[in-house]
Amino acid sequence: KRAALLIKEVAGGEISSDIVDVYPNPVEDFKVEVTYAGIKRLIGVDLGKEKIKSILAALEIRIEDETENGLSLRVPPYRVDVKREVDVIEEILRIYGYNNIELPRQVNSSLQYSVKPNPTKIRNLVAEMLTAQGFNEIWSNSLTKTSYYENNSVFQIENTVKIFNPLSNDLGSMRQSLLYGGLESIAYNANRKNPDIRLYEFGNCYFFKGSSLNNNPIRNYREEEHLSLFISGDKEAANWALPASRTSFFQLKSYTENVLKRMGFSIASLKTEAVSNEVMSEGISYSINGKKLVEFGTIAAKVLKAFGIERSVYYADFSMDTMFVELKNNKVVFAELPKYPEVRRDLALLLDKTVQFNQLRDLAFRSERKLLRSVDLFDVYEGKGVPEGKKSYAVSYILRDDEKTLNDQQIEKIMQKLVSTYERELGAQLR
The missing domain is CATH 3.30.930.10 (Bira Bifunctional Protein; Domain 2)
Structure with missing residues (x-):
């Protein structure tokens, strides 16, 4: 259509007929039903019936029938993305102008959430x-x-x-x-x-x-x-x-x-x-x-x-x-990054072979709940210098106070408490 119009304007030709589409099976127009209430509900503004019909005419969407509640439309097949009522309303809004729709003072939304834990x-x-x-x-x-x-x-x-x-x-x-x-x-x-x-x-x-x-x-x-x-x-x-x-x-x-x-x-x-x-x-x-x-x-x-x-x-x-x-029942608790330095202390313990590291760790956290941050095993030794039926564990302890820097006296008190607990509960000896 645009090409024919340019030929007429530039070369002085004359358009002799409408467009003829030679196709084995002619494509039918899309039939779409729209309601005035549906247009108002989605756009949020009452555009008026005449305004809606003028926009549809500009879009080359023919009105086949009109009732008090809405319109029966025939959409040209070249508009392949306009097949539903919501598609027609979107086209009307595009021509009317998104900028002409006032922002509401209040927006309502339904929030979906799943039961935790999901x-x-x-x-x-x-x-x-x-x-x-x-x-x-x-x-x-x-x-x-x-x-x-x-x-x-x-x-x-x-x-x-x-x-x-x-x-x-x-x-x-x-x-x-x-x-x-x-x-x-x-x-x-x-x-x-x-x-x-x-x-x-x-x-x-x-x-x-x-x-x-x-x-x-x-x-x-x-x-x-x-x-x-x-x-x-x-x-x-x-x-x-x-x-x-x-x-x-x-x-x-x-x-x-x-x-x-x-x-x-x-x-x-x-x-x-x-x-x-x-x-x-x-x-x-x-x-x-x-x-x-x-x-x-x-x-x-x-x-x-x-x-x-x-x-x-x-x-x-x-x-x-x-x-x-x-x-x-497991709550996530926010904790800020530590401001004060950690302190590491190591113990070399002589223990029975039957003693497991998990026992040492559990006793340590029971003995010191506030300042002890981690307990790790970094060496196990059995052999020369270790009595039969015994083994040596080298264990590291990380201590930190989130409110102040630990001093030597506090650290020594905690370590002595740990050693006493190990001696009493597990028969441990310091090497």
């Missing part, structure tokens, strides 16, 4: 952190072998949810733990020359606890959400700069504590207990308010042998349901 957000935060640390997420089958729970003192067969008419013996029960599905994945990868593994999985576990007291059979069944971590093989691929080193229990401990910290738990506030059973040869559990948050450790050689796994596997099992409940 499980989905927490899962995503943890998943992003683990993925950044080199983990891969797996999804194992909720249906598993019943034989995994036979003669098993940790996951007892009586608590297994069994399937009626299972497809096969390998899919005869609902899983009580994410452990066996993860071990199947590790064995599968190891058999295909991929032994260096870091895996995590979010999943539900299922339990049966029959009771004649329950009138409703559904109450005999329980479903829990868990998170599992698995590491095995070498920490990193072998290269010329660094010698190959295997994953370890302490590496898993670091990953486990990182997950707890990311979810807002303070490791110092958790109760620590040793774990040893037919599934884990050695391990640790963290609890809060008498509820177990996580249990992690080294998978027993007997269990690994059943899967044909030759390398050590380290496994952590988080109770997500428990953590979600405890997070509701």
Whole structure:
């Protein structure tokens, strides 16, 4: 149309007809219904019927029918983005001018918020952190072998949810733990020359606890959400700069504590207990308010042998349901950056071999709650100069007062108190 108009103006031609569109299937005009009330509601201003009709005419939108409440319109097909009432109103507003709409004195809005803690957000935060640390997420089958729970003192067969008419013996029960599905994945990868593994999985576990007291059979069944971590093989691929080193229990401990910290738990506030059973040869559990948050450790050689796994596997099992409940009571408290310097003091302690570092840390925080910031183990020694059945721990302590600089007298008093506590509770000796 513009080209024809230019020819007429410049060359003196004459337009002989309307535009003829030669097309196999002519495109119909879009039919749109608009109401005056809808226009006023979205724009916020009563433009008047005549103003609306004049704008529509300028936009080449034909009015097919008019009622008291609104208009039936035919929109040309070249306006491909004007197919709904709201599209027509947007075009009207564009021509009328956004600048001609006065800003309201008050704006109303509906705010959406989720109940805290939001499980989905927490899962995503943890998943992003683990993925950044080199983990891969797996999804194992909720249906598993019943034989995994036979003669098993940790996951007892009586608590297994069994399937009626299972497809096969390998899919005869609902899983009580994410452990066996993860071990199947590790064995599968190891058999295909991929032994260096870091895996995590979010999943539900299922339990049966029959009771004649329950009138409703559904109450005999329980479903829990868990998170599992698995590491095995070498920490990193072998290269010329660094010698190959295997994953370890302490590496898993670091990953486990990182997950707890990311979810807002303070490791110092958790109760620590040793774990040893037919599934884990050695391990640790963290609890809060008498509820177990996580249990992690080294998978027993007997269990690994059943899967044909030759390398050590380290496994952590988080109770997500428990953590979600405890997070509701976990308040984030603002604290400004420290203005006063920290002080470090070290102790070399002679202890029985049975004493664990977690016992030292727990006693330290119980002894000094206000000024003690962290307790770390930086050396363990056994050998020449250390009596049989003993070991030497080198432990560092960070002290800080947020209101003033600590003096030597205060520091010495705290350290003497710690030493006395260790001597009384653990039979420790200063080296």
